[in-house]
Each structure stands twice: as structure tokens, then as C-alpha cells.
Amino acid sequence: MPNPESTKDVRRRLDPAFLALPLHRLADAALSRARRHGAGHADVRITRTRRGGWLARDGDLVATVDGTATGCGVRVEHRGCRGFAATTDLRPAAVAAAVDQAVAMARLAAGINGTAGAAPVRLSEEPVHREAVWCAPCEIDPFAVPDAEKAEFLTAASRGLLGHAAVRHVEARLRVVRETRFYADSRDTTTTQQRVRLHPVFTVTGTDAATGRARTVRTRGPATGRGWEYALGAGWDWVDELAQLPEELAEKTRAPVVRPGRYDLVLDPSNLALTIHETIGHATELDRVLGYEAAYAGTSFATLDRLGRLRYGVPGMHVSADRTTPHGLATIGYDDEGVETQSWPLVEDGVLAGYQTDRETAAQAGFPRSTGCSYAEDARHVQLPRMANVSLHPDPAGPSLAELIAGVEHGIHVVGDGSWSIDPRRHGFQFTGQLFHRIEHGRLVGQLNDVAYRGDTVRFWNSLARLGGPATYLLCGAFNCGKGQPVQAAPVSHGSPAAVFRDIHVTATAG
Amino acid sequence: MTGDGAPHRLAERALELFTGDACTVLLTETSSAHLRWARNAVTTNGVTHDRTATVVVSVDRADGVAAGLLTRDVATPADIEALVRDADASARAATPRPDARPPIGEGRSSCFTAPPEGTSPAVFAGFAADLGAVLGGGRRARHEWYGFARHDVSTTYLATSSGARLRHAGHSGSVEVTVQAGDHHRSVWSGQFTEDFRDVDLAAVGRDLERRLAWTRRRVAVPEGKYEVLLPPAATADLLVRLYDALGGREAAEGGSPFGGPGGGADVGRLLCPLGLSLHSDPGEPGLGARPFLAVHGPDALRSPFDNGQPLHRTVWLADGRLRNLVTSRYSAELTGLPFVPHVGNLVLGGGTATLDEMVRTTRRGLLFTCLWYIRLVDPATLLLTGLTRDGVFLVEDGEVVGACEDFRFTDSPVDLLGRATEAGRAERTLPRDARSWFPRVVAPALRVPDLALSPAAPGS
Numbered sequence A: 001m002p003n004p005e006s007t008k009d010v011r012r013r014l015d016p017a018f019l020a021l022p023l024h025r026l027a028d029a030a031l032s033r034a035r036r037h038g039a040g041h042a043d044v045r046i047t048r049t050r051r052g053g054w055l056a057r058d059g060d061l062v063a064t065v066d067g068t069a070t071g072c073g074v075r076v077e078h079r080g081c082r083g084f085a086a087t088t089d090l091r092p093a094a095v096a097a098a099v100d101q102a103v104a105m106a107r108l109a110a111g112i113n114g115t116a117g118a119a120p121v122r123l124s125e126e127p128v129h130r131e132a133v134w135c136a137p138c139e140i141d142p143f144a145v146p147d148a149e150k151a152e153f154l155t156a157a158s159r160g161l162l163g164h165a166a167v168r169h170v171e172a173r174l175r176v177v178r179e180t181r182f183y184a185d186s187r188d189t190t191t192t193q194q195r196v197r198l199h200p201v202f203t204v205t206g207t208d209a210a211t212g213r214a215r216t217v218r219t220r221g222p223a224t225g226r227g228w229e230y231a232l233g234a235g236w237d238w239v240d241e242l243a244q245l246p247e248e249l250a251e252k253t254r255a256p257v258v259r260p261g262r263y264d265l266v267l268d269p270s271n272l273a274l275t276i277h278e279t280i281g282h283a284t285e286l287d288r289v290l291g292y293e294a295a296y297a298g299t300s301f302a303t304l305d306r307l308g309r310l311r312y313g314v315p316g317m318h319v320s321a322d323r324t325t326p327h328g329l330a331t332i333g334y335d336d337e338g339v340e341t342q343s344w345p346l347v348e349d350g351v352l353a354g355y356q357t358d359r360e361t362a363a364q365a366g367f368p369r370s371t372g373c374s375y376a377e378d379a380r381h382v383q384l385p386r387m388a389n390v391s392l393h394p395d396p397a398g399p400s401l402a403e404l405i406a407g408v409e410h411g412i413h414v415v416g417d418g419s420w421s422i423d424p425r426r427h428g429f430q431f432t433g434q435l436f437h438r439i440e441h442g443r444l445v446g447q448l449n450d451v452a453y454r455g456d457t458v459r460f461w462n463s464l465a466r467l468g469g470p471a472t473y474l475l476c477g478a479f480n481c482g483k484g485q486p487v488q489a490a491p492v493s494h495g496s497p498a499a500v501f502r503d504i505h506v507t508a509t510a511g
Numbered sequence B: 001m002t003g004d005g006a007p008h009r010l011a012e013r014a015l016e017l018f019t020g021d022a023c024t025v026l027l028t029e030t031s032s033a034h035l036r037w038a039r040n041a042v043t044t045n046g047v048t049h050d051r052t053a054t055v056v057v058s059v060d061r062a063d064g065v066a067a068g069l070l071t072r073d074v075a076t077p078a079d080i081e082a083l084v085r086d087a088d089a090s091a092r093a094a095t096p097r098p099d100a101r102p103p104i105g106e107g108r109s110s111c112f113t114a115p116p117e118g119t120s121p122a123v124f125a126g127f128a129a130d131l132g133a134v135l136g137g138g139r140r141a142r143h144e145w146y147g148f149a150r151h152d153v154s155t156t157y158l159a160t161s162s163g164a165r166l167r168h169a170g171h172s173g174s175v176e177v178t179v180q181a182g183d184h185h186r187s188v189w190s191g192q193f194t195e196d197f198r199d200v201d202l203a204a205v206g207r208d209l210e211r212r213l214a215w216t217r218r219r220v221a222v223p224e225g226k227y228e229v230l231l232p233p234a235a236t237a238d239l240l241v242r243l244y245d246a247l248g249g250r251e252a253a254e255g256g257s258p259f260g261g262p263g264g265g266a267d268v269g270r271l272l273c274p275l276g277l278s279l280h281s282d283p284g285e286p287g288l289g290a291r292p293f294l295a296v297h298g299p300d301a302l303r304s305p306f307d308n309g310q311p312l313h314r315t316v317w318l319a320d321g322r323l324r325n326l327v328t329s330r331y332s333a334e335l336t337g338l339p340f341v342p343h344v345g346n347l348v349l350g351g352g353t354a355t356l357d358e359m360v361r362t363t364r365r366g367l368l369f370t371c372l373w374y375i376r377l378v379d380p381a382t383l384l385l386t387g388l389t390r391d392g393v394f395l396v397e398d399g400e401v402v403g404a405c406e407d408f409r410f411t412d413s414p415v416d417l418l419g420r421a422t423e424a425g426r427a428e429r430t431l432p433r434d435a436r437s438w439f440p441r442v443v444a445p446a447l448r449v450p451d452l453a454l455s456p457a458a459p460g461s
Helices: A007-012 A021-038 A093-118 A147-162 A238-254 A269-284 A286-292 A359-365 A399-406 A457-463 B007-017 B075-095 B121-140 B202-215 B233-245 B249-253 B330-336 B356-361 B416-419
Strands: A042-057 A060-078 A081-087 A131-137 A167-186 A191-207 A214-218 A261-267 A319-322 A341-347 A389-392 A409-417 A419-422 A426-430 A435-440 A444-448 A449-456 A464-467 A475-483 A488-496 A501-507 B021-036 B040-061 B064-073 B142-158 B165-180 B187-192 B226-232 B279-281 B315-319 B345-351 B366-377 B383-398 B399-406 B408-412 B428-430 B443-444 B447-456
Touching: A007 A131, A021 A042, A021 A060, A021 A093, A021 A167, A021 A191, A021 B416, A060 A093, A060 A147, A060 B040, A081 A093, A081 A319, A081 B383, A093 B121, A147 A167, A147 A191, A147 B075, A167 A238, A191 A238, A214 A238, A238 A444, A261 A269, A261 A399, A261 B226, A269 A286, A269 A319, A269 A341, A269 A389, A269 A409, A269 A426, A269 A457, A269 A488, A286 A359, A319 B315, A389 A475, A399 A444, A409 B330, A419 B366, A449 A457, A449 B443, A464 B064, A501 B383, B007 B021, B007 B040, B007 B075, B007 B142, B040 B165, B040 B416, B064 B345, B121 B142, B121 B202, B165 B202, B187 B366, B187 B383, B202 B383, B202 B399, B202 B443, B226 B356, B233 B345, B233 B366, B233 B383, B233 B416, B233 B428, B233 B443, B249 B330, B315 B447, B345 B383, B345 B416, B356 B399, B366 B408, B383 B443, B408 B416, B416 B447
Parallel strands: A060 B064, A081 B040, A131 A191, A261 A409, A389 A488, B226 B366, B345 B443
Antiparallel strands: A042 A060, A042 A167, A060 A081, A167 A191, A191 A214, A261 A501, A319 A341, A319 A389, A409 A435, A419 A426, A426 A449, A435 A444, A449 A501, A464 A501, A475 A488, B021 B040, B021 B142, B040 B064, B142 B165, B165 B187, B226 B447, B279 B315, B279 B345, B366 B383, B383 B399, B383 B408, B408 B447, B428 B443
């Protein structure tokens, strides 16, 4: 993403301890070693990821994590195959040894593929970016905030929640990540980038007086690409949400189990985000479409022959992939192959319109350019095509949430995400949520429990009856989308308005 | 690595430097190699080396024990020195924590000063030759092979200011193979745990997969409903891992898991499995060895870094079908009144004598699964899970497989499934497909469950 700041200003905001590493010297050591081995394309990534975690139970801080992973990963193309190696030893000799290992792995792969008769790897052609820098906005570095202040943020709120009769237990978690990465390749692209993400979560537990069963409600404040200012109220009103939790829980402990059947659903963006993630985000990853993930994450029904033809959803449904969304968790300036990030359509007016690619999958599908979706959790993991921020557009003149609910005769308003499960081809799913408000004749008439909705992806999106307006739009997200073998996590956001879906199969997860 | 950068020297250096009242140093050096293939060709691969240190410094104060816990990758003495300085400072700035406990003082490994063990691409030498042959064979047969092989060697060094000096080298690996027929709608899977790849016979795996792929040629329609099912060991293992994850003592005592008693407190002694199966963990389990002391870099619901170094022994979770123990830390044990029973890194469920093929032969009508997938927790209070079958569901009639049907979704609790199982086959080392990345060491039998409710995995597809 083009950054209005000067390169010097951006560099000033990057982690100085990371910039103090001999980044270019290590990259030169790696790339020159790769050249001596006769490698074709080679790239080197040096990353430092600091992860903080704080957990309070019933007002006591009981667990903390403060971990920093620093390493160097090198990928080489040799004899038509790629090899990858990584080390946490950031000395030139160790990095050169990693290159030797990567070449050894490429040779091993070439031997297997030669016997098997496989084709050599090809990459899309991409522009070179020399000495590019990018830094996500972050007003207050969460790691510069004293730990005691972060602990107090969790414990004070927990104690307040425990003061309510309905609340038996409170679990409060805070996760913070700062990711700084340097990339260099044999085409002379070099990038240095940084981003920060943060997610506080409060969960209250109460007891159903009739059955003795535990019920929980969790905050919906989304994971976000912001700094500590988010905990202080920038982008989310924590005071207001925490004030509502005890009453929501009290009502949930008294609520009846849903009667299975077909309902109209009003899905809050805090719930719909995960549904978008599983049914559109993953289904349009080109590596899945091409079969690369068939053994693990799965494949996709949205095959190449259906591009521009598949009626994914109703007319008026627009879904975009975007790695430039402000505060998005997948937002960055350049991907892990040095490709500048962008925004592009996945579903246009209800029709499948695009995929998410890296350089290899783009070339394999015959696309001229990568969409810039290459990402690895850190230097210890090899790059894969990973999800952009995939978002459903609101209706620019669409209704408010109250108006959406008013238009439903017999339905359920689902808020927050719960459990999720979907088949490997991304057809059949089951989602739950946090709160389920029964709708009768356009009015909310009390909570339900144990609601799960099921469906088939294409039928579901073709049952979309009404999109909310911009006022209902919210960018949600998660830190931990898992993919690849060895499995690695990627953060990603999804924006969505509230929306109405007609005649959806609802099941009860408890009798 | 030798000299000042040797892991045991880095650990000793940390203990020389800390200025708090107690210190635990955990250093793990991990070496990994992996190969991944899809559509009959290797796609990604890698060799990685990392060394991670966690330093826990505690400071006794009038109002309790404050602690600093930091984790970083370290390569040199300067790295560990900086880490200890920062952990010290963090401890002095921290407020007291109720879960902080003094370091474990027991134990000395005679091999503490030995260098770390490792792996390399050479571990795949024989396997790679076989893989090239089977991928080529797949291409000729118009079958597509997918899969993943990995080998990890982790050497752990643990030293405490109270005298413990522990070292352990653990080897683990796995091979997973999926074969799809050319139409991409028929597939079968096989998974195996291995410590060194010497016991991996890819040709035999291929023959077994081809046998089961042949079963998929005849498609049968099986409507949703309740069915007798045969869960093979891999499927049983995935359910067991979820059950083990839910064995937290604090969660049970607070009513947040199915192991809480009706009047509060943990329900130890309750009959969970009328078949009388026993479930245990044992660091010394042959072919499935786990680290014999607790070593965690980050806390989770079952383990605390303050307990690092605690010796681990054979621990019985179910005896004759009854719940015998729950997992606790020293802190949660004191909180709940339960004994301190730490988490161990493997699981062994006992079984009977029948092989899976023999169980098929004694089935009048039922469904034989291959494995479970995308298992997610729906309700922690009841351990209700939802998940899917994957890569082969076979209809069995009169003792024979008669065809394959579409995948199903189930929503059930492993506690209830253990309670309803009517037969357990021979226990064997297996690989839980869904959980293998975080808990690969499982011995489990096949289970016969008479009444599993199933709905279509992909309605309307």
C-alpha cells in the first residue's frame, strides 16, 4: 500500500532492535551462497515476532506469555524444485548453512519429482521494489505499556464483572503481537515492514438455575490491527460492552433451548465474519482450488472452470479481498514474495470473480500477476498463499439493524462467533454463536440457547435476502487461521454488514 | 554446538546471572525436516533449526511472589544474558501472582552436558526413493497422491536455581498419505506415527490404500440417521485427545467441564466407560516415549511453567472405566483440593483383541469410518463436539464392505461415546489426524458405537 509518509519517517516507527540486526549482511550471505549453488530464484526473510499474552481468572492474573521469535528463512529454486530452510542463529555462517540445507532439500525434491515425472515450478513475473518500507499505524506500542497496566486492564474489569449476581466466573485474556519482517530476493526486491495487532477477550460464566448447566458469554470486541489505544477505547467501547455482559449472561442462563427448524436469520457482523472466512475466504484460495491443500486444509468447489460463471450468491452481493484495509489483520504493504498488496473482487454481483494467489499458483493458473497473498507465520515457516482481508460489502443505502430485524417475521438474531466446522471442499458448514435473540413479528422477544445453523455454501449465499447499510458494518477478525503442513497461523480480518438470510436450517446442539 | 554456546552452558550462565530469589531456565533446541506432496509431486519442504529459551525469575515480596517469564530464541551467551536481565527486571516490576511456585529442585540427568540431537534431510533418504516410485505409479494409474512427512528432534535442557539439571531428547515423526481417484470425489487416507522413519513401509501403505480405494468404486446412498459405527484407532485417538484436553481439574471443580460433580467439585470415581477400558499416560511407553519431566515454554489450561521440571510418571486417568485423575498444576491442585497430577505427553487407551478387519466381519450393518476431521468444541460444559468424517466412509453389511457413501457430520461428546461403546478392538499405535500437530503420541483401539447420529457433511452439494 502506498504510504504517504517518507521512507525515513516510516523507518523511525520500526522496532529499532530489529533494524539493528545485520539484515542486509545476512541477506547478502544467503543470496550469494544460493548463487554459488547455481540456484535460480532465491529469497530470504528475517523476522522478529513478539507475542504477549495475559490471562486473568476471577480477577487474579494467573498466566503471562512474553515470547520473541527471531529467525531467518531461505527459499531457493534449484533444478526446477524449491527447497526451504530456516535457523534462529542469525550469524552469517549459520545463514549460509541454512542455504546449503535448502539446496539439499531442493535436490531431494528434484530427485523425487524427476522419478515421478512432475513439472518444474514456475512463478509469475512481478515488479521489483527496492528498499521499500511499510509500517502499520499504531499510536501506543502495547509492549511499551507497563505490564502492570495491562494486568490492571484485565483484573479491574474482571472484579467489576464478578460483582454481578449472575456472574460466577470471569476469564479475561489479552493477546498482543508485533511482527517485524525483512525480505530480500535475487531480483533485488527488499522490503522492511512492521505491524501490531491486539485482542482483549472477556468471558463470563453463569449457571442455568433450572439445570445447573454452565453458560458463557464472551465479548465481541474484534481482534484488530491497532496498538494499546484500542484497549483505551479507540475503535471499540469496552466500557459499554462490559457493562452489558452480566445482563446478557443472566438472560442466557434462563433462556430455553432453540426448537430445531427453519428460521430467517439476522446475522450480526460479529457472527457473519467467521462464516465469510470459511465459506468464501478459504474457498477462493487458489492453492486449495489447485489441490495443494487436498491432504490437509482441503480443496474448493469454486474451481477455475467456474470463474465468472458460478452463481455464488444473490445479485447485489459483492465480496472483495483486500490487503490494504485500515486496521485489517492481513493488511501489509508487500507480501512475503515482495509483491505489493492490493484490493480485488472475489464475488461481483453474486458471481465468482477472482481468487487469492501467490506467484506460483498465479503462474500455474495462467494469471499474469500474483494478488500478493504470500505469507508465512514467521521465518521458520515457508511461505504459502494465505487469506487477504475478505469482506462483504454493505448496501450503500441499506437499512439499520433495527430495520433488518423489523423485516423478519419468525427468526433469530445471531451475535458473536462460537464453534465452526466445514467440510474439506467448503460446501457444508455448521456455525454457532454467542447470543441468539428470538425474533417474532419484527421484534426481539428473548434469548435462545444452543443454536447452530447449518447449510451449503452456495445455497446459503443465495438465500441472502437483505444487506444492512454502512452503519451496521464492522471489521472483525482472528489471529489464528491455520493452514499448511507444518501448520502455521495467519491473522485475518473480515468486514461485513448485518444481513438477513431466509429459511436457514437451525439445529439444537443440546436436547 | 560446543563451547560457551552449548545449551547446558547457556542454562548455567543464566543461573549465574539472575538476581531474583529463584530461577528456572528451560532451553529447547528443535531440529525438523519435512516433505509435502500434492498431485503426485513434491510441493513444499524444509529443514529448520531453532533454539528457544524460557527464563522464569521469581522475587519474594512481603505481599507474595512476583515473577518474570520471558521466552526468546537464543544463539549466543549474549542472547541469554540479555534474556536473564530482562526477566529479572520484569519480575521486579511485576505484582505478586497467586500461581507462582518455587522451582522444582529434584532431578539430575547424567547426560545434561551432552550436545543436542538433530535431524537432517538424510532422514528421508530411503523414504524419498520410495516416494518417487509411488508418485510415479500414481501418475500412471491416474490416482493422485497427497501427503506430508515430518521428523522432529527436540532436545530439552532444564536447570533450576534449586539444583535440577535435566535433559531429554525426543524424536517424533509422522507420515500421512491421501490417495484420490482421478475423479477427485473418491479418496482414502492413512496416517502413521514414527520416531525415525525406519518403520515406514510406503509400499505397504500404498497397497492398503489401493485396497480401500477399490471399496469406493461402488457408491451407496446412506441417509442421515443413527448408525452403528466402527471408529478406527485414528478416529478414537482424535476423540481421546479432546477428552484429555478437557481433563483440567480447575475446570471440573468450577463446573466448566463434564467432569464436575452434581453438587460442585470434581467427579473423580465416576464410571465413564462401562466397557471397563483404562486410559493412562506413561513417558516410558515403548515406541511412544514422552519427556519424563514437565517442560512448557508458555502456559496453557493444563500446564504451568512454574511446574517445569516436575518428574512425570505413569499416570492413570481411567481405571476399569472409572475416572481416576484430573490434570492439575500445583496452583490448581491447591485451589481445588485435588492432588497435583501433571500433564504427560502421550495417551494409551486399552482395548480388546479383535483387529479392525475382524470387527468388520462381525458387523451386521454399520458404517466404517476412516478418520475424523475439523472437530470443534460446541459446549465445554458437556464436551460436546462437532466434526466430520473424511476420506472414506464405508457401508458394512453382513461382515463385508459393500460400498462407500458421502461424508457425514456428527455432533456428540467423547464422554458419551465412551459410555455407549459396545466393543473395543486391539489397541495400536496410531495418528490422530485432526490433533496430530499438537498431540501425535496415541495408542488407541477401534471402537464400536451402536448409535451415532449422523447428518450430511455437505447438504445439497
